[in-house]
Amino acid sequence: GENVEQHPSTLSVQEGDSAVIKCTYSDSASNYFPWYKQELGKGPQLIIDIRSNVGEKKDQRIAVTLNKTAKHFSLHITETQPEDSAVYFCAASITGNQFYFGTGTSLTVIP
């Protein structure tokens, strides 16, 4: 099956700086790549997603890039704020039914 690796596992940034989280996947058939944010005691919440026919997508301070050749995709958060502190998960899906998640990145934004 699909294998998704995520780095780094922890990330600390100063408020206002940018944060980048990277993921790689193994199955070239994967075609949907969502990113989820999980706050303490809550379920993951979708923040942005990208499909394999697109190389980049932006939504305000958040952007995701996809390199299908290298089989990696990244999450970029600009102008970080304390409320961005959470655990972020990348995921990959082939069928849209099974989603394979990375191991998560704990982001801390230092005021």
Next chain:
Amino acid sequence: DTGVSQNPRHKITKRGQNVTFRCDPISEHNRLYWYRQTLGQGPEFLTYFQNEAQLEKSRLLSDRFSAERPKGSFSTLEIQRTEQGDSAMYLCASSSGTGHTGELFFGEGSRLTVL
């Protein structure tokens, strides 16, 4: 609240006992998923329903685990003869199934502790 609802939120049980979790998805969603999440890990897929039909099951879902969605609405996940290794957060998610892929809406999870 019209989000995904899971009950109970916390369950502590002794090894060997049976436990059941319930998930109420967003009402118009026809797809329902169960995931398991252990500390420091991402969610791991367990099973998926389209309406009342269980269409996919992970190899993680041993024969001690059974999931149902009898009327295509709420779902239950039962774990029989619990083991300490079953201790985890059990997450339910639903989606509208629009198109090939749809956003997963997760509940807040049911945390199981097996003593």
